Amino acid sequence: MNMDDDDHYQSGYDDHYQNSFPKDFGYAPFDGETEGSMDPLAGEQKPRILLMGLRRSGKSSIQKVVFHKMSPNETLFLESTNKIIKDDISNSSFVQFQIWDFPGQIDFFDPTFDSDMIFGGCGALVFVIDAQDDYMEALNKLHATVTKANKVNQAIKFEVFIHKVDGLSDDCKMETQRDIHTRANDDLADAGCDQIHLSFHLTSIYDHSIFEAFSKVVQKLIPQLPTLENLLNILISNSAIEKAFLFDVVSKIYIATDSSPVDMQSYELCCDMIDVVIDVSCIYGLREDLEAAAFDNQSSSLIKLNNGTILYLREVNKFLALVCILREDNFDRQGVIDYNFLCFRKAIQQVFELRNKALAATNMTNHSSSPVSTSETSNAPTVSQTGTIGQNGTVVIAQS
């Protein structure tokens, strides 16, 4: 690459960096006017994730860091939120939802607080607790929030983020989690609400834990998750891959992984790989076409680590990338892996097609504001161990 013109290079880099993705790739701000657009999940129908918790617990920071690429240090300058901020996350066909960021001081007993409307279409409620602060008040608020929300909508998934754990030692993290877990569940049991299930996550915006936790929250809202996991399991077992993640490239949320346990280091490695690929692509990609995606159907990358491990990234569609971790010895037969990947990609496309067809059909026949249809799960291709996909075409994965 010719780097003779430093200024040009620099400004090109900045432009590119800031526009890492084509406009329709990023997350557009919610304008509340999505009805009537071509988006099959337009307007009310997108499931909602609510971010609640006391003031200064870190709600807006989480939303900005995960979905708007804000650097953690910049969150120091965020102002307190004084009204509900609705953010439409429409980057991927699988990850389509709205995030509602609430002000810390929201009062459920205020007559203007319409709990039916707010909790009605809600898929998940993320309650953020500042672990560096005294959390007794936060636990009271958590209890009040969860019981109120559960009365309105029993389908809500409750996710408690024990947040800002970057300031705590490992022992302290565990102790805090245990304490919060016990107290929150005891409060629910005392109130006779044992049926409410809370999931707990230790999070911080200063490492990958917040992305990991959000991945798990989002995965619970994806009806096709079992199909995706099944496809990943088939792919890795037939290709001698150790671990595979299906990533939403913009947010670095993984929307599915195979069923082997996730270790944080592997996830971080894969996140870092996506950053490297996007950055290199921004710098060295075709500059004359700034709108060209830093991530497109040509995107693929292979990184060899000095411990005999390989990271392998392939584009699955406009929004999704498959990132695999495998041993170098097993990469000898790259042809088989690549063939299997193509089968995997085809299967994913079929899942998308079915989903879009089901949504389009629902939209044609029904304009009511029912929550996102899960009817496609019944139509979704079923995957058997041989890798055959339903009646919509056969995908046979080769044995490595």
Ligand SMILES: Nc1nc2c(ncn2[C@@H]2O[C@H](COP(=O)(O)OP(=O)(O)OP(=O)(O)O)[C@@H](O)[C@H]2O)c(=O)[nH]1
């Ligand atoms: N150490 C640490 N600080 C954090 C973390 N997340 C957020 N913060 C800081 O917490 C402060 C409050 O963050 P906000 O995101 O504004 O909190 P909020 O919950 O939206 O507050 P309100 O809008 O007033 O309800 C900011 O100074 C952030 O930098 C974290 O993971 N670790």
Ligand SMILES: [Mg+2]
């Ligand atoms: Mg805020």
